[in-house]
Amino acid sequence: MGMYIDTFMAGIGGQGILLMGQLLARAAASQGLQTTWLPVYGVEKRGGDATCTVIISDEEIYSPVVAHPQTMILMHSRMVPRFLPRLQEKGLLIVNSTLISREEITRKDIDLVEVPAGEMAQEIGSERVANLVLLGVFLKKTGVLPLEVVQEELKRSSSKGKEGQTEMNLKALEKGYGLGSTF
Numbered sequence: 001m002g003m004y005i006d007t008f009m010a011g012i013g014g015q016g017i018l019l020m021g022q023l024l025a026r027a028a029a030s031q032g033l034q035t036t037w038l039p040v041y042g043v044e045k046r047g048g049d050a051t052c053t054v055i056i057s058d059e060e061i062y063s064p065v066v067a068h069p070q071t072m073i074l075m076h077s078r079m080v081p082r083f084l085p086r087l088q089e090k091g092l093l094i095v096n097s098t099l100i101s102r103e104e105i106t107r108k109d110i111d112l113v114e115v116p117a118g119e120m121a122q123e124i125g126s127e128r129v130a131n132l133v134l135l136g137v138f139l140k141k142t143g144v145l146p147l148e149v150v151q152e153e154l155k156r157s158s159s160k161g162k163e164g165q166t167e168m169n170l171k172a173l174e175k176g177y178g179l180g181s182t183f
Contacts (some may be wrong), residue, residue, distance in 0.1 A: 002058040003033070005023070005144050006066045009097075010051040010083050011075030013041060017133035021052035024135065027145055027153040028056040036064035056144055071142060073134050075117070080104045087111070094137055096130055112183045113137060120175060126165075129172035136176020137183070147177045 009025075011017045016145045027039035036055045042048025053069065055061050071092040074080060077100045084107060089091055090110045098118025105112055113138050124133075127136035132154075139147055151170055158166040 001146040004057040005142060006069050007071040008053050008069040010071045010077065013048045013050045015075045016128065017050040018052055020131045020135050021054045022056050023153055024148060027150040030153055031149055033154065036059050036061050038064040050116055055182040074100060077104055085139065092141060094134055096134060113141065118160060121172060124171050124175065125168050129168050132169050132172035133176035135171045137180040140145020140177045
């Protein structure tokens with residue numbers, strides 16, 4: 001088996017979970033890799049649950065559904081009791097420690113990375129880029145794709161007239177990536 005990684009991302013609507021997954025999947029596809037992006041979200045625009053599963057492989061992917069992901073990114077404490085049990089033993093868990101406390105993570109058989117993504121995003125200029133700080137950490141910790149590939153995809157998929165937001169997004173991704181080696 002060649003390269004294969006799956007990740008499950010969860011948070012509440014408005015935290016950019018779906019965008020984070022889509023960005024990762026598109027960046028992988030731009031490199032000729034096989035990828036799936038499976039979003040699940042409530043009807044609420046903000047505050048409802050939002051999750052997605054991304055699989056990246058250099059071989060055909062037979063199902064976008066993953067029962068026990070290798071990696072997980074959780075952005076809100078409401079997601080912890082529901083989804084943490086699904087993470088594989090020795091799996092990688094990246095959490096937004098701004099909204100999730102250490103006490104909530106009851107498992108000891110995983111690789112836990114706590115990132116104060118909310119605070120870091122505010123320092124960059126907007127709480128809304130916390131997702132990209134976490135994605136940057138994920139990229140560094142897994143080595144699944146080079147940072148530049150995801151940055152290029154981010155630039156490509158950004159809306160015209162939103163250069164300020166794009167700059168913040170890129171900064172957040174870079175900050176997370178740089179931080180990834182400290183864990």
